[in-house]
Amino acid sequence: MRERVSLALVHHPTLDRRGAVVATAVTTLDLHDFARLGRTYGLGPVYAATPLDGQRSLVARLLGHWVGGRGGELNPGRREALESLRVVGSLPEAARDLEMRWGEPPVLLGTSAREGPDRLGFRQARALLRDGGQPALLVFGTGWGLAPEAVAACRWVLEPVRGAGGYNHLSVRSAASIVVDRLLGPD
């Protein structure tokens, strides 16, 4: 079941600090962390979505080093993780790639640090992934989170990861790790 769940790290359309819609810069450490997370939990491909050619070239160089090059020779575990990384121009392109791979479109499950109406609880989402049978794409936004247009593309949005109290400013690396463990970790 897990191999029919994928991750997308979206760099556009995302929000900046002031709420404007922007394309964020790729943080290479995010790609490593997401790929290692996906591989550790036995997930499907990990997508990095950015419309910027220069940013896609950066990711391609990173993959050249870690998958085809010297980095992968020195650190085969890292290569094994990054082999699952795909760079795409947009979230819909990631969904289409998965549809081709799996023969049916994935359900898009968005994430947000903000409260909102109709958020899907972690228990429900866990049951959905386990029993639903339909492939799923978990969508994470960089910067200050997914822009409304990206949220609107999602069938559901997960409830925020709440720790204790009202402060809730996890990095996308931390949030994705916790979300994946809550949805797909051991019982």
Next chain:
Amino acid sequence: MRERVSLALVHHPTLDRRGAVVATAVTTLDLHDFARLGRTYGLGPVYAATPLDGQRSLVARLLGHWVGGRGGELNPGRREALESLRVVGSLPEAARDLEMRWGEPPVLLGTSAREGPDRLGFRQARALLRDGGQPALLVFGTGWGLAPEAVAACRWVLEPVRGAGGYNHLSVRSAASIVVDRLLGPD
């Protein structure tokens, strides 16, 4: 109870790729992620332990920017997280600082990506933190993990975070996020 649990990110003694004991370089993103994680879960101070003066100066500069300076003005949430960050020369120094703060020494709970004898299960550790009453310091190693000397300083070592299958190469940022959520997240 949560405020009597702290995090330590150890940069020495840690292992390198070949198993040699080294001092790793500080990755500033780790400090942000750990501080944000600690703040979100309402934990006590977050310690970055390194014996290298130059590395401690780096952390002090980072704190100057985010706590006392321009970064904190622009991003008060980040400042609020990084206010909990303390830089120390060693793991024992972190434990002593906590003892002074709490009036009793913390239990050191190590973490490792490797299996080993007498690992403490997540359920047991969760019960321990909730019911034990004793303050605790969760210890994470950078590089290829805590060196035996640092592991030996811990009262217990937690079982590894297992995802699916045998691959287990999470970043320390991901592993710490999952460990904190499993031990201190909502029921």
